[in-house]
Amino acid sequence: MMAVERGDAASAYNVGTCYGRGYGVAEDPDKAFEYYMMAAEAGYANAQFQVGNFYYEGRGNVRHDYAAAVRWLEHAYANRSDREDIRAAAELAVCYQNGLGTARDDVRAFGLLHETEARLDDLWELVDAQVLNALGVAYAFGRGTKKRIAHGIGYFDRAIEYGSEEAARNRARFEKSFFGLGGWRMR
Structure with a gap:
């Protein structure tokens, strides 16, 4: 959390993953989305995929929004490195x-x-x-x-x-x- 407060996108993604999967905290998809969005807006490709996936699937309080999903998935796809996954x-x-x-x-x-x-x-x-x-x-x-x-x-x-x-x-x-x-x- 201290790194997130300093603006570290990878840490925001990791905190989102903790909330998304219940690692060390109560599972909370809405909190996960909040942290994924922070990292996604900072250009972190894995977080952009997660935000796109939330819109694609309609998880937590995030409703299905395929246009938003495509927008974020395109960002994730464009920003991925060669070794990153192909989920987007x-x-x-x-x-x-x-x-x-x-x-x-x-x-x-x-x-x-x-x-x-x-x-x-x-x-x-x-x-x-x-x-x-x-x-x-x-x-x-x-x-x-x-x-x-x-x-x-x-x-x-x-x-x-x-x-x-x-x-x-x-x-x-x-x-x-x-x-x-x-x-x-x-x-």
């Missing part, structure tokens, strides 16, 4: 693909999805399911990339393993073609 790219991809808080942009969404594709294990289950479904949509429907239905089906199947009902609905739109020997077509 994952959530931004879902926003761009679905037009949440921004205009739908399949090319931008696929670029972000492609970046996250190799690092899916760095995410957490809820986002894994969303990203896997989004990759399925991109490939199966040819949104932002060349249509590769079988590849998309594979992503839907993986998202379904995480319990994604949306992926199950998307998957149900396809069937194996009778003569295609492994080919797929839309119903």
Whole structure:
């Protein structure tokens, strides 16, 4: 807290994490958001991601606001270092693909999805399911990339393993073609 009082953004982020997870203090998402916001406004990328995530998920007293989420996630994405995680790219991809808080942009969404594709294990289950479904949509429907239905089906199947009902609905739109020997077509 002394470092926060001196304006240290990393410390504000760390205090936010303590409140967000209940480390040494009572868990308090609203206090966490307050400290994350301090660090985010100072340009700290991890805090910018957390602020964007609060708006994306609607945690604590912070209501869903996808436009604010996109704004903060874009800051986090732009300010990340090469070794930082890809969570901002994952959530931004879902926003761009679905037009949440921004205009739908399949090319931008696929670029972000492609970046996250190799690092899916760095995410957490809820986002894994969303990203896997989004990759399925991109490939199966040819949104932002060349249509590769079988590849998309594979992503839907993986998202379904995480319990994604949306992926199950998307998957149900396809069937194996009778003569295609492994080919797929839309119903």
